[in-house]
Amino acid sequence: MSVPxxxxxxxxxxxxxxxxxxxxxxxxxxxxxxxxxxxxQPLLYQVAMAALSPGDIASPIRWIVRKQRNVDVLxxxxxxxxxxxxxxxxxxxxxxxxxxxxVATGTTHAYFGHDEWRTLAPGLKxxxxxxxxxxxxxxxxxxxERENDLARRRALLTFVVIGGGPTGVEMAGALxxxxxxxxxxxxxxxxxxxxRIVLVEAGQTLLAAFPASLRAAAQRDLERLGVELRFxxxxxxxxxxxxxTGGEWLHAETVIWAAGVAASPVGATLGVRLDRAGRVxxxxxxxxxxxxxxxxxxxxxxxxxxxxxxxxGVAQVAIQMGQxxxxxxxRAIERQPLRPFVYRDLGNMATIGRASAVADxxxxxxxxxVAWLAWLFVHLLNLIGFRNRLVVMLQWAWAYFSYQRAVRLxxxxxxxx
Amino acid sequence: MSVPxxxxxxxxxxxxxxxxxxxxxxxxxxxxxxxxxxxxQPLLYQVAMAALSPGDIASPIRWIVRKQRNVDVLxxxxxxxxxxxxxxxxxxxxxxxxxxxxVATGTTHAYFGHDEWRTLAPGLKxxxxxxxxxxxxxxxxxxxERENDLARRRALLTFVVIGGGPTGVEMAGALxxxxxxxxxxxxxxxxxxxxRIVLVEAGQTLLAAFPASLRAAAQRDLERLGVELRFxxxxxxxxxxxxxTGGEWLHAETVIWAAGVAASPVGATLGVRLDRAGRVxxxxxxxxxxxxxxxxxxxxxxxxxxxxxxxxGVAQVAIQMGQxxxxxxxRAIERQPLRPFVYRDLGNMATIGRASAVADxxxxxxxxxVAWLAWLFVHLLNLIGFRNRLVVMLQWAWAYFSYQRAVRLxxxxxxxx
Numbered sequence: 081m082s083v084p085x086x087x088x089x090x091x092x093x094x095x096x097x098x099x100x101x102x103x104x105x106x107x108x109x110x111x112x113x114x115x116x117x118x119x120x121q122p123l124l125y126q127v128a129m130a131a132l133s134p135g136d137i138a139s140p141i142r143w144i145v146r147k148q149r150n151v152d153v154l155x156x157x158x159x160x161x162x163x164x165x166x167x168x169x170x171x172x173x174x175x176x177x178x179x180x181x182x183v184a185t186g187t188t189h190a191y192f193g194h195d196e197w198r199t200l201a202p203g204l205k206x207x208x209x210x211x212x213x214x215x216x217x218x219x220x221x222x223x224x225e226r227e228n229d230l231a232r233r234r235a236l237l238t239f240v241v242i243g244g245g246p247t248g249v250e251m252a253g254a255l256x257x258x259x260x261x262x263x264x265x266x267x268x269x270x271x272x273x274x275x276r277i278v279l280v281e282a283g284q285t286l287l288a289a290f291p292a293s294l295r296a297a298a299q300r301d302l303e304r305l306g307v308e309l310r311f312x313x314x315x316x317x318x319x320x321x322x323x324x325t326g327g328e329w330l331h332a333e334t335v336i337w338a339a340g341v342a343a344s345p346v347g348a349t350l351g352v353r354l355d356r357a358g359r360v361x362x363x364x365x366x367x368x369x370x371x372x373x374x375x376x377x378x379x380x381x382x383x384x385x386x387x388x389x390x391x392x393g394v395a396q397v398a399i400q401m402g403q404x405x406x407x408x409x410x411r412a413i414e415r416q417p418l419r420p421f422v423y424r425d426l427g428n429m430a431t432i433g434r435a436s437a438v439a440d441x442x443x444x445x446x447x448x449x450v451a452w453l454a455w456l457f458v459h460l461l462n463l464i465g466f467r468n469r470l471v472v473m474l475q476w477a478w479a480y481f482s483y484q485r486a487v488r489l490x491x492x493x494x495x496x497x
Numbered sequence: 498m499s500v501p502x503x504x505x506x507x508x509x510x511x512x513x514x515x516x517x518x519x520x521x522x523x524x525x526x527x528x529x530x531x532x533x534x535x536x537x538q539p540l541l542y543q544v545a546m547a548a549l550s551p552g553d554i555a556s557p558i559r560w561i562v563r564k565q566r567n568v569d570v571l572x573x574x575x576x577x578x579x580x581x582x583x584x585x586x587x588x589x590x591x592x593x594x595x596x597x598x599x600v601a602t603g604t605t606h607a608y609f610g611h612d613e614w615r616t617l618a619p620g621l622k623x624x625x626x627x628x629x630x631x632x633x634x635x636x637x638x639x640x641x642e643r644e645n646d647l648a649r650r651r652a653l654l655t656f657v658v659i660g661g662g663p664t665g666v667e668m669a670g671a672l673x674x675x676x677x678x679x680x681x682x683x684x685x686x687x688x689x690x691x692x693r694i695v696l697v698e699a700g701q702t703l704l705a706a707f708p709a710s711l712r713a714a715a716q717r718d719l720e721r722l723g724v725e726l727r728f729x730x731x732x733x734x735x736x737x738x739x740x741x742t743g744g745e746w747l748h749a750e751t752v753i754w755a756a757g758v759a760a761s762p763v764g765a766t767l768g769v770r771l772d773r774a775g776r777v778x779x780x781x782x783x784x785x786x787x788x789x790x791x792x793x794x795x796x797x798x799x800x801x802x803x804x805x806x807x808x809x810g811v812a813q814v815a816i817q818m819g820q821x822x823x824x825x826x827x828r829a830i831e832r833q834p835l836r837p838f839v840y841r842d843l844g845n846m847a848t849i850g851r852a853s854a855v856a857d858x859x860x861x862x863x864x865x866x867v868a869w870l871a872w873l874f875v876h877l878l879n880l881i882g883f884r885n886r887l888v889v890m891l892q893w894a895w896a897y898f899s900y901q902r903a904v905r906l907x908x909x910x911x912x913x914x
Contacts, residue, residue: 146683269569
């Protein structure tokens with residue numbers, strides 16, 4: 081007797097927690113991802129900022145589910161979903177038939193129609209992105225050390241982060257710490273402490289998803305680190321060595337993109353309505369309208385929460401959606417009605433730097449050192465793999481006491497800069 | 498009053514230990530390297546074999562010497578040395594004048610006139626090399642899992658290592674452990690334990706530099722791990738998916754080069770006699786003949802030891818040469834005669850795998866578990882940076898008890914495979 085086949089596209093938070101939730105069920109599971117590893121995205125900026133190694137925050141998907149004998153993991157690129165024939169076509173032309181499908185392919189960064197900015201202002205989604213940003217940041221200081229022209233040196237020591245969401249805030253804070261602390265004594269011809277870090281935000285505030293008191297705390301902490309904040313400043317042009325924002329040109333050799341998000345193109349192959357960012361408008365049960373056997377979870381799903389506002393693209397939403405999709409699949413197998421998804425908000429956190437963070441836990445709001453400890457604790461706890469937790473804890477402890485960055489490597493020199 | 502300017506080319510073992518030896522001296526030191534990091538080369542194969550992260554075995558050169566206020570570190574590529582004008586020209590056209598020069602630019606891998614093999618059979622010299630090998634090895638298993646054609650699957654699960662020196666032995670042993678232990682349970686359609694690992698050596702023995710009893714022990718340990726050994730088998734052709742050796746074609750998708758070594762091209766710009774591998778034939782004082790102000794140390798220097806045999810290209814020789822060159826420079830500054838270099842042989846080690854190594858410590862020869870513990874101890878002790886030691890120790894302990902590989906990441910997908 082054959083068991084139902086559940087195919088999961090994507091091994092991020094949504095897909096992985098769905099696969100885990102199917103652990104003891106009588107189904108065959110196939111997880112497809114274009115990468116061999118699950119990435120703990122909330123700490124990716126620490127790889128870009130030379131604090132952690134890629135291996136510290138990523139584990140092979142097939143290793144994570146190795147004990148789940150009902151799970152098959154495939155390295156592959158999804159070309160198309162055919163909801164009529166009920167199969168997934170991969171880029172190599174092979175087809176994977178499904179009884180139930182969970183689409184969790186997430187998002188990538190968007191340049192709002194300016195794809196030519198991509199190489200000039202890299203974004204942060206993959207490990208390769210993070211290594212490229214690390215490379216550019218470290219190389220900028222090396223080049224400044226050798227530069228005699230003062231204006232060019234100034235541009236090499238100017239770092240522009242575009243976007244004031246959690247990723248932008250985390251990167252701007254980390255850049256300030258690198259310049260003012262970690263590198264302070266390492267150069268002979270430049271003073272890294274004189275670096276200029278500019279955080280550019282199109283809207284009127286940082287961390288728009290947080291309550292006003294925490295936004296103010298984050299802004300104060302960033303300013304204390306010496307980060308220059310610009311609000312109401314959409315970026316209108318990015319050229320090599322300079323960025324136009326608010327009618328002014330900023331001369332900066334290193335520009336980092338933390339602004340826009342676009343849905344994975346896999347969603348569009350479903351042939352249903354998408355929102356402006358390309359996300360799939362799912363039913364309250366997380367299904368694709370008209371296809372009760374196809375679920376979309378995580379960043380790719382567009383759904384409003386109980387407050388009528390869209391659910392944010394964070395790990396907790398993806399995890400809970402993945403688990404809920406599994407519960408609905410099990411109900412469908414038992415011919416019971418599906419249930420709507422209810423998001424249980426566990427809170428929202430962002431870190432600014434050493435001993436500085438903001439945490440919105442509903443009734444409790446934390447800032448500064450306490451919020452930072454909470455942030456450390458939550459992130460360590462959620463990292464997958466005992467070894468990773470131990471190594472990350474060790475790296476953090478060392479960084480805390482030494483003010484140093486553990487992984488200041490410039491690699492990948494044959495890639496374009 | 499200006500102090501003498503010592504320029505050091507290369508931040509490997511030779512160059513770095515030379516810079517450190519100049520710590521308290523009244524000289525100005527400039528270290529030039531094309532990479533920003535010192536690499537602990539003896540453990541590089543562990544990065545290629547997914548056991549350690551790049552950051553665990555590499556540290557920024559300028560961080561290592563940050564407290565030595567007389568040292569300036571430059572990221573740059575050497576184009577040419579002009580011993581008449583006494584200056585070093587970099588690729589960007591700038592010149593660095595010197596009073597004393599230490600050339601320590603080392604070696605790269607050589608393909609014996611078959612440079613077209615480079616992309617088919619990558620060698621192991623840099624972190625990028627290691628990540629590329631890791632990528633190929635891990636990807637081969639992923640592709641085999643999806644391959645239905647039995648012959649192609651077999652080729653994907655066949656790994657050929659070319660060269661039976663320490664690096665080849667270490668990689669063949671590690672590959673066997675990855676296939677037979679680390680990955681044993683992770684796949685559903687293939688059995689990684691059925692992988693074939695072939696070590697191909699042109700000569701008649703493994704580890705030619707070791708005494709016969711240790712060579713026999715290494716051979717026995719490798720065979721116990723299931724590695725297939727082929728002696729007297731020079732490689733005569735490398736094509737995509739197959740290697741010709743001893744008149745036979747081996748079908749293997751993954752081929753690793755651990756055979757030839759060629760000197761850095763910087764040596765040739767000195768305009769003096771080189772040996773067949775392009776190394777500089779130095780005087781017993783480690784000078785370039787006719788230029789008592791120019792020293793060559795490490796792998797780039799060709800010099801015979803007390804036994805009349807060429808000194809091997811190992812870390813200890815480079816370190817002692819770097820320190821000796823500094824002593825001779827200090828003598829020259831004080832107008833005293835230079836002294837010949839005497840190598841103090843501290844022994845020679847190679848590791849085969851878990852709890853298996855050989856160590857030749859002069860009168861004492863160790864094999865198996867004891868040799869392996871000695872190997873661990875010596876390598877941990879010599880790693881630079883307290884944090885690195887701790888992290889590596891942790892990774893090793895975890896690997897020992899779990900049989901796992903910590904860093905099984907496939908990254909850099911846009912690079913050619």
